[in-house]
Ligand SMILES: Nc1ncnc2c1ncn2[C@@H]1O[C@H](COP(=O)(O)OP(=O)(O)O)[C@@H](O)[C@H]1O
């Protein structure tokens with residue numbers, strides 16, 4: 307396993323990133339790495355700064371203190387041309403979906419394909435339907451975002467985020483508002499994207515079952531500090547109180563049911 | 573795939589070769605390579621002259637969903653005599669990708685209704701007369717009822733809202749209405765001056781200005797400006813509140829959105845529009861007086877002497893009644909369209925436009941109806 311890790315490249319490197327809104331400090335010296343073809347989960351209670359961290363990683367908030375490097379792009383003071391190149395290689399699912407309300411779901415998914423490629427209409431059409439099929443929304447293609455439920459909006463936004471098969475996918479709470487069945491289908495999709503297309507995925511989620519299933523690595527935030535960053539197994543064995551607290555409930559439930567899914571992980 | 577070369581736009585290699593019925597693909601079949609080579613590959617595919625094509629994928633290292641789409645859509649790029657396209661020698665690691673990122677073969681789309689244009693047109697007309705018009709009258713009745721009731725129940729009013737709206741709709745409109753009615757007064761007098769002088773009927777410019785300003789131009793002009801200013805803002809404010817579910821929130825807090833939002837606006841409008849109209853009358857007549865002074869040798873004292881004889885209380889009353897009716901129409905159309913908003917931010921823009929157009933139309937329509945009414949009495 308170690309030998310394997312040495313082969314992995316860190317595609318996201320964050321060093322001592324700090325951020326504040328006005329006088330309130332939101333991120334304090336955050337450092338962690340995320341590796342190619344892995345799923346990294348960012349965890350923490352709501353309001354601890356996950357979305358803020360994510361927006362620094364995708365270059366929407368300027369990096370003022372510390373360093374953020376994503377795929378060899380250094381995001382502090384990045385030039386506009388470089389940012390364009392960077393933006394072509396990432397997919398982002400925003401916490402609120404951020405679909406364009408004046409366009410149908412299918413038109414939303416088609417935006418990156420039509421604006422950033424020269425693919426013929428037949429292939430674009432196929433890809434739009436494929437991506438909607440992957441998130442199980444093929445029947446909502448012609449609806450407008452306001453006609454969707456919260457969970458459907460999330461999935462439509464995910465379809466748009468993966469439209470160009472980006473090497474890195476950032477997803478802010480994709481699971482919020484989903485039923486358990488759809489949730490596990492979505493987990494399945496993340497695994498397919500990782501194994502099939504070699505995607506690197508950065509996920510913000512609170513669903514412990516999803517975390518156990520998906521995460522190779524977790525970053526645990528608490529009031530803007532990193533409490534733990536490393537492989538999932540390490541987090542599960544951690545002695546740090548908030549982390550224990552976070553996993554405790556779910557784990558005790560599992561042991562009641564006698565599930566062995568944890569042991570079966572290498 | 574390696575990420576270190578991602579910054580310098582990855583140009584993974586794709587190559588191909590036609591061997592008889594077989595097409596051998598090698599390298600990466602993804603967005604980048606297809607963007608680069610697609611036109612050439614498509615051209616060669618169009619010239620393919622056999623009935624069967626076997627695509628050999630043995631040499632393919634990487635496939636993304638664009639590559640999968642291309643493989644699945646190959647038939648589109650081939651001439652029509654090609655009967656059969658098969659993928660052969662698929663490497664194990666690509667089988668999963670092909671399977672996971674292909675659309676299930678021709679899944680039926682669930683019932684999408686496509687109407688005929690004539691039926692659509694019929695639906696539109698039906699909707700206007702069966703839904704919109706009655707809805708408008710229901711709203712009118714409701715707003716009228718609550719406007720009267722709330723005159724005596726101050727508990728349900730938003731504190732300070734009447735005053736706030738009065739400033740927004742009335743005080744802030746004073747400069748523009750003053751300016752426009754002055755200009756209209758000037759122009760009206762100027763245009764008639766030339767005609768009247770020919771007949772030596774100079775003095776009648778007073779009648780003309782005073783009567784037309786008080787009965788017609790003053791109320792109409794003011795109403796049109798206010799419809800553009802305040803009617804649009806009423807519509808967009810309400811529509812935004814509907815879109816962001818603020819109106820729903822009000823309902824669940826046991827508040828009546830009509831009383832909370834619309835009634836204060838109605839009160840403010842009914843008070844301010846007549847006042848604005850009066851302002852327009854005065855300023856417009858003053859404009860006329862200036863032109864009469866300069867071009868028709870009628871000085872101010874003659875002008876105002878004559879005006880005393882011409883100006884009937886009835887004319888002022890006519891304008892006053894008109895402006896109250898216009899005030900109601902403007903607030904009603906604004907709220908009507910605001911509450912009907914569909915869709916998101918775009919919907920807000922749409923209903924705002926619709927409300928201004930409807931309000932101006934209704935104001936002019938009502939003006940002509942009232943004109944007939946007052947003319948015959
Ligand atoms: N634009 C902003 N202006 C001021 N404070 C903000 C802004 N965005 C987020 N915050 C604050 O930053 C903190 C972290 O927010 P966020 O990153 O959204 O948390 P999370 O995504 O973990 O729930 C919160 O306390 C929030 O109030």
Ligand SMILES: [Mg+2]
Pocket residue numbers: 356357358401478
């Ligand atoms: Mg958040």
